Amino acid sequence: MFVDSHCHLDKLNYQDLHENIADVVAKAESSRVESMLSVGVTMDSFPSMLEAIKPFKNVYASCGVHPLDVESYFDFDKFKQYAQDPRVVAIGETGLDYHYQPETAELQKERFKQQVEVAVALNKPLIIHTRNAREDTLQILREGGAEQCGGVIHCFTEDLEFAEQAMQLGFYISISGIVTFRQATELKEVVRALPLERLLIETDSPYLAPVPHRGKENQPAYVVEVAAYIAQLKGCALNDVAKKTTQNFKDLFLR
Numbered sequence: 001m002f003v004d005s006h007c008h009l010d011k012l013n014y015q016d017l018h019e020n021i022a023d024v025v026a027k028a029e030s031s032r033v034e035s036m037l038s039v040g041v042t043m044d045s046f047p048s049m050l051e052a053i054k055p056f057k058n059v060y061a062s063c064g065v066h067p068l069d070v071e072s073y074f075d076f077d078k079f080k081q082y083a084q085d086p087r088v089v090a091i092g093e094t095g096l097d098y099h100y101q102p103e104t105a106e107l108q109k110e111r112f113k114q115q116v117e118v119a120v121a122l123n124k125p126l127i128i129h130t131r132n133a134r135e136d137t138l139q140i141l142r143e144g145g146a147e148q149c150g151g152v153i154h155c156f157t158e159d160l161e162f163a164e165q166a167m168q169l170g171f172y173i174s175i176s177g178i179v180t181f182r183q184a185t186e187l188k189e190v191v192r193a194l195p196l197e198r199l200l201i202e203t204d205s206p207y208l209a210p211v212p213h214r215g216k217e218n219q220p221a222y223v224v225e226v227a228a229y230i231a232q233l234k235g236c237a238l239n240d241v242a243k244k245t246t247q248n249f250k251d252l253f254l255r
């Protein structure tokens with residue numbers, strides 16, 4: 001059994017590709033993907049996403065403001081309320097993205113610090129998005145005491161040294177379909193070097209469909225391709241990747 005540790009179920013194509021979330025979940029289950037975590041990116045979209053996933057016991061939610069959405073509506077008190085919902089198993093995605101939006105860096109840092117504060121206060125793990133902002137990301141995590149709540153660096157594309165520093169804070173590293181892309185040579189090396197005990201797998205659907213679905217819209221069922229590629233890279237059985245990453249998901253998010 002597999003788990004998709006990061007997807008955006010409210011952003012999939014329900015016009016042409018899927019009937020509804022039940023359809024997406026059924027497709028995932030028929031590929032042995034037993035559960036998934038639907039990740040929030042704005043406060044505006046959070047209530048409807050939470051409502052939409054509520055009928056599904058095997059779908060979890062997180063509450064967060066994405067670093068590329070920091071100019072969207074935000075109310076800190078209301079955010080704390082949202083975060084307390086028992087269906088919310090994590091805070092994020094949050095973090096820093098200086099690659100796509102260096103101009104909002106200051107506001108990104110402010111939102112990131114606020115979300116670390118909530119995660120630590122509620123003891124819910126953090127889902128971190130980071131691009132071109134390694135030092136600031138680690139500094140904010142350390143200063144905010146994030147090792148108390150732990151978390152995951154999602155859609156990992158950084159180097160081995162960054163992974164090691166994140167793991168020292170008790171964080172997991174989540175691998176997306178990027179690892180199957182031919183040009184991702186450094187990431188493949190990093191995955192070879194990292195212990196399965198610290199890895200999660202994800203689709204980040206609807207984005208980043210793994211080979212052989214590259215170019216199509218991504219969906220939770222395709223997380224199996226990520227797991228298969230990791231097994232091939234590490235020379236281990238697919239079943240080991242499935243078991244370990246599923247256990248890691250439970251240890252982190254369902255504790």
Ligand SMILES: [Zn+2]
Binds near residue numbers: 093129155
């Ligand atoms: Zn992200």
Ligand SMILES: [Zn+2]
Binds near residue numbers: 006007008039204
């Ligand atoms: Zn995402």
